[in-house]
Structures are given as structure tokens and as C-alpha cells.
Amino acid sequence: MAKNEKPPGLRGWLRSEGKSLLVMLVLLTVARTSFANHYVVPSGSMEHTLMPGDRVAVDMSAYGLRIPFTDTTLIERDRPQRGDVVVFKSPADGTRLIKRVVAVGGDRVSVIDGHLSIDGRPLASAGAPDVEWFGAHRADLNLDAGGGPDVLDATIPAGQVLVMGDHRGNSQDGRYFGLVPADALYARALGVYWRSGEGPVWKEL
Incomplete structure (x- = not known):
């Protein structure tokens, strides 16, 4: 200058x-x-896995790379798997929700008193009835409000998923609003990085 x-x-x-x-x-x-974002858990529908106020890191590209602000997928990636905790818009009213994928296309699913069976096999053991295992994914159920609506021997069509909350009696989920297209899931939750009363944490989902 x-x-x-x-x-x-x-x-x-x-x-x-x-x-x-x-x-x-x-x-x-x-x-x-x-690619990456975060989600603040608004309710207790996923207790005990997620608590109200939890801040959750999510992978926006887990199920495909999309054009920003659209539902158009440019590059396909993984398909939703049982046990994934996912973010999507409610088919009922468009509200953004976070729930667990409990069944995918081809699964024969039953839910009785909040306990899930896939193809006739219970996901919880008799010794730990409030813990369900989806492969490596652990779901810590909250059944203090009962199990919510039962599902009796339903087969999930290809391309659809059934989503439910881990707080089975306190979750407005697929048992109320129906199945969700797999392509409509726009993020997979990776882990909790902030929890009220604890501060910074890392709880992988």
C-alpha cells in the first residue's frame, strides 16, 4: 500500500x-x-439408547450422495441394515424423526409386548429381555410404558423398512404410520457426542 x-x-x-x-x-x-451433520434428539422415543437433548453425529451420505436440498441420489452407497439408527421424514406429517430400522425387505417380523422377532427368532435373550441385538448393534429397550402396538407375522416388502423406537410404548413409529421406503432414509446416526448432564461424550450407535 x-x-x-x-x-x-x-x-x-x-x-x-x-x-x-x-x-x-x-x-x-x-x-x-x-456428508456430515448433527441431530438433536427431541423426545424420549429412543430411550434408553438416545436421551432427550442428545446431540448425535449423522452421516448424510451413508445411503447415497444426494444433490443438496433434494431427494435426488447421485451415487448409491449402503442399503439400510437392521439395527441402523436413521433420520427421515415421517410419512404422516413430514416431521424429522430418528428411529431404529428393525426390519428390512424380505424379513418376517413380529412384535409382541414390545419384543421383536425376525423370521421367528427373538432378538432378545431370556436372560436379558430388555436388550435386543441386531448383529453388532445393541438396542437397550425402555418398556416402562408397555410395548406399544403388536405386529403379528408381517413380511416387509422389498425396498421398504420398518422403523421403531427403542422406547417401545412411547414411540410414534412404523407401527402407526406404516413402512418407510428405504430410499427415503437420508442419514445414519453414528454416535452421541453430547449428552445433557455429562457434556462431551462418544457413544457409538
Whole structure:
């Protein structure tokens, strides 16, 4: 800058740097809507796995890379698996929900008194009836409000999933609003990184 030259000021700085700033903001927005984000748990429908107020890291690209702000998938990735904790819009009213995928296409599912069986096999053991295992995924059930509606020997069609809350008697889930298209799930929860009363944590889901 010459000796008598005035600083460019805010307007001049915006003219020179504003374009780069705008590009950076767009890239950050794309990254947030396409790859990683977070979700704040609003209710107790997933207790004891998730508690109200939990902040959950989610992978927005787990089931496919989408054009930001749309449902258009550019690149297919994984398919939803039993036990995944997922984020999606309720088929009933469009509210954003977080629930567990408990059954996928081809599964024959029953839910009796809140306890789940897939293809005739209970997911909980007699010694630990409030813990269900979906492969490596553990669901710690809350049955203090009962088990909610039963499901009797239903087969899930291809391309659909049944989602339920782990607080089986206190969850508005697929037993009320029906099955959810697998393609409608737009994020998979990875873990809890903040819990009220504890602060920073990492509880993998």
C-alpha cells in the first residue's frame, strides 16, 4: 500500500474477497447437507439408547450422495441394515424423526409386548429381555410404558423398512404410520457426542 493510500475498508474488502467467501460458504453448506451433520434428539422415543437433548453425529451420505436440498441420489452407497439408527421424514406429517430400522425387505417380523422377532427368532435373550441385538448393534429397550402396538407375522416388502423406537410404548413409529421406503432414509446416526448432564461424550450407535 502506498504511503498516502487509504485502507480499502469493508466495501473494498468485500469486493476483493467476497467472491472467495461466497464460494467457501457454498462449499461448507454442500458438505453439511451431503456428508456430515448433527441431530438433536427431541423426545424420549429412543430411550434408553438416545436421551432427550442428545446431540448425535449423522452421516448424510451413508445411503447415497444426494444433490443438496433434494431427494435426488447421485451415487448409491449402503442399503439400510437392521439395527441402523436413521433420520427421515415421517410419512404422516413430514416431521424429522430418528428411529431404529428393525426390519428390512424380505424379513418376517413380529412384535409382541414390545419384543421383536425376525423370521421367528427373538432378538432378545431370556436372560436379558430388555436388550435386543441386531448383529453388532445393541438396542437397550425402555418398556416402562408397555410395548406399544403388536405386529403379528408381517413380511416387509422389498425396498421398504420398518422403523421403531427403542422406547417401545412411547414411540410414534412404523407401527402407526406404516413402512418407510428405504430410499427415503437420508442419514445414519453414528454416535452421541453430547449428552445433557455429562457434556462431551462418544457413544457409538
